[in-house]
Every structure is written in structure tokens, then in C-alpha cells.
Amino acid sequence: xxxxxNAPSTPVVRICLASDxxxxxxxxxxxxxxxxxxxxxxxxxxxxxxxxFVVAPLQGDEQIHVTRLAEHVGxxxxxxxxxVAVFLTDLPRRAGVRPVAAEIDPxxxxxxxxxxxLGFFWxxxxxxxxxxxxxxELIVSDYRPDPAAKRSRxxxxxARPLQRAPExxxxxxxxxxxxxxxxxxxxxxxxxxxxxxxxxLGLSRSLVGVFATAAFGLIDNxxxxxxxxxxxxxxxxxxxxxxxxxxxxxxxxxxxxxxxADRRRRGQAALYNLTTAITVTLGVLCLYVLLFIGVLIAExxxxxxxxxxxxxxxxxxxxxxxxxxxxxxxxSIVGGxxxxxxxxxxxxxxxxxxxxxxxxxxxxxxxQQ
Numbered sequence: 001x002x003x004x005x006n007a008p009s010t011p012v013v014r015i016c017l018a019s020d021x022x023x024x025x026x027x028x029x030x031x032x033x034x035x036x037x038x039x040x041x042x043x044x045x046x047x048x049x050x051x052x053f054v055v056a057p058l059q060g061d062e063q064i065h066v067t068r069l070a071e072h073v074g075x076x077x078x079x080x081x082x083x084v085a086v087f088l089t090d091l092p093r094r095a096g097v098r099p100v101a102a103e104i105d106p107x108x109x110x111x112x113x114x115x116x117x118l119g120f121f122w123x124x125x126x127x128x129x130x131x132x133x134x135x136x137e138l139i140v141s142d143y144r145p146d147p148a149a150k151r152s153r154x155x156x157x158x159a160r161p162l163q164r165a166p167e168x169x170x171x172x173x174x175x176x177x178x179x180x181x182x183x184x185x186x187x188x189x190x191x192x193x194x195x196x197x198x199x200x201l202g203l204s205r206s207l208v209g210v211f212a213t214a215a216f217g218l219i220d221n222x223x224x225x226x227x228x229x230x231x232x233x234x235x236x237x238x239x240x241x242x243x244x245x246x247x248x249x250x251x252x253x254x255x256x257x258x259x260x261a262d263r264r265r266r267g268q269a270a271l272y273n274l275t276t277a278i279t280v281t282l283g284v285l286c287l288y289v290l291l292f293i294g295v296l297i298a299e300x301x302x303x304x305x306x307x308x309x310x311x312x313x314x315x316x317x318x319x320x321x322x323x324x325x326x327x328x329x330x331x332s333i334v335g336g337x338x339x340x341x342x343x344x345x346x347x348x349x350x351x352x353x354x355x356x357x358x359x360x361x362x363x364x365x366x367x368q369q
Contacts, residue, residue, distance in 0.1 A: 016082035024088040090193040099177040099186040116189030199283035213335030217328035227327035
């Protein structure tokens with residue numbers, strides 16, 4: 001700890017809050033502004049807390065050890081300018097099949113927080129809670145909170161039960177997720193880091209093929225008959241198949257699938273591929289919902305009920321309109337596969353977890369705030 005020259009009786013703790021780019025950086029930037037007040041309220045009000053925020057990609061794989069952070073943080077900020085460092089990464093980390101939520105090195109006062117282990121929802125509150133409590137673990141020798149409070153911190157790092165597991169190297173400690181729920185939360189967290197809505201917003205050329213197919217379906221009476229004739233069960237099957245076709249086409253056409261030659265990386269590749277598949281599927285699903293709403297509005301404006309009644313031999317009910325729109329939407333999504341071939345590879349490949357990791361490592365220039 002360092003001392004403030006103007007107030008020697010007030011201890012000063014300097015926090016280095018470092019992060020990977022993209023989602024971890026946005027979370028860390030937001031947290032850096034409110035962290036001093038949080039630490040003062042939650043840990044020690046008699047301490048002056050200072051926070052510096054640095055963005056730089058963490059080099060390594062899921063087995064990277066927290067002790068390597070000392071060298072990495074030293075490259076970002078001189079050792080004499082920080083007392084405690086917490087690094088936020090979206091690199092999924094595992095011990096066997098169990099996710100590693102956080103790792104602490106008390107000797108060097110370093111902590112590594114893996115954001116994917118925190119899941120998909122309420123991410124920022126969980127990250128905020130985790131960082132505050134990890135810092136509390138790192139300064140426990142100075143402020144010695146009561147044992148009950150210490151146990152509470154360990155349980156609430158990810159708002160899920162965690163198991164404290166000692167590491168043989170340098171006396172560090174790992175906090176592991178539960179065997180069954182932990183992997184599910186980690187995959188959900190990786191999908192959250194991939195931001196499926198970003199893929200959806202980037203599919204501008206696919207929208208051309210989608211809306212062109214939908215426009216044709218709105219004026220085709222054969223489509224009206226098929227839409228009314230199909231029952232809900234078959235509509236669901238057609239919808240699922242159409243979403244799967246476009247998602248598969250995006251993955252294949254833009255080569256998003258990881259195929260490692262090294263057997264040791266096949267487990268990681270399988271995790272990345274699962275995340276990519278879910279991300280692309282959610283992006284296509286967002287496109288499906290938007291198209292359904294658009295086609296429903298257009299159908300109500302364009303398709304006259306009396307004309308439709310002549311085609312289906314009865315006066316249409318509201319369910320007939322929904323069925324027609326549902327069928328047109330499913331067929332139009334398949335038409336979007338043609339437009340997806342025209343998409344910029346750099347936009348679509350952001351949905352591939354492994355590709356994003358490799359791209360960010362090509363630029364290691366740190367940014368301080």
C-alpha cells in the first residue's frame with residue numbers, strides 16, 4: 001500500500017482494473033467509475049481507493065495461470081503504480097469440465113475473473129460484485145474481515161455456489177463453478193460475449209433476399225392456401241428447419257467452424273463451435289422475429305379479406321392471417337441464404353468465438369484511462 005503525501009494517516013490503495021477488449025472493456029470501463037465508492041462502502045471507508053483502467057488482450061489459452069498476470073500487468077503499468085490488480089477476460093477457463101470463475105494470487109495481489117462463468121443475464125451486477133469481493137480477498141491480510149463475511153464473498157462471486165480449490169503453483173486459489181450448472185452458465189456467458197444481436201445487425205445483405213422472398217409470398221395465392229392448410233405442428237417444423245438452414249449456411253459459407261489439427265485443442269474447439277452455433281442461431285432467430293412482425297404489418301395492409309376468402313373458400317379468421325404470415329416468414333428466411341453469401345466475412349466471423357480471440361491478439365497495444 002502507498003501513502004498519500006497530503007494525508008499520511010490515510011492509506012491509499014491503487015487498483016489496476018485491466019480487461020480484454022470488447023465486452024470486458026465495456027464492463028470494466030463502467031465499473032472503474034463507481035469502484036472507489038463501492039470499495040469504500042463495502043470494504044473500508046477509511047481507505048482512499050484509486051482506480052486506473054487499462055485495455056489490452058490477454059495472451060494465452062484457457063490454462064493460463066494467474067501468476068502470469070504479474071508480467072502482463074507489468075507491461076501495462078509499472079509495478080510501483082498499483083497495489084492490487086484485477087483482470088477481466090472473456091476467455092473461458094476450465095479445470096477439467098468445470099469452469100474456473102476466478103483465480104487469486106494473494107502473494108502478487110492479482111486476480112483473474114473469467115466473465116463467461118458468470119452466465120448470460122444480469123452480467124454487470126455480477127461482474128461488479130465479483131470484482132469488489134475479489135479485491136476484498138486480496139487485501140484480507142490488511143483488513144481481516146470476519147470469517148463469515150469472507151465465506152459469503154466466496155459464495156457470491158458469480159451469484160452461484162463456488163468451490164474453493166487450492167492451486168499447486170505459487171499458492172494461488174481457484175474458484176470453480178458447480179459440475180452441472182457451471183458448464184451451462186459458461187456457454188451462456190460465451191454467447192453473451194459474442195453478442196448475437198451484433199450478427200443480426202450485420203446481416204444487411206441477407207435482408208435483401210429475405211424481404212424479396214416475403215414480398216413474392218404476399219401476392220401468391222398458392223402460398224395463402226399452404227399457409228392456411230398447414231397446422232401449428234407442421235408450421236413449427238417448417239420454422240425450425242428454415243432457421244437451421246440459414247444458420248448452417250452462414251457457418252459453412254463463411255467457414256466459422258473450428259477444425260484444430262492438434263488433439264489437445266479439440267475440447268476447446270468443441271466449446272467454441274457450440275458457442276458459435278448458438279450465437280448464429282440466435283442472430284437468425286432475431287431476424288425471423290423482425291421479419292414476422294414486418295410481414296404481419298404488410299399482410300394486414302395489402303391482403304384484402306374478400307380476396308383471401310375467394311382463395312380459401314371461406315371468410316378468413318385471425319388465425320388464418322397468422323398462419324399465412326408464419327409460412328411466408330419461414331420460406332423467406334430460406335431465401336435469405338442467398339443474400340448471406342454476399343455478406344462481409346469480417347462481419348459474420350465476429351460470431352465465431354475462436355476467430356475473435358485470434359483477431360484481438362494481433363493487436364496488443366494497451367489503452368489506459
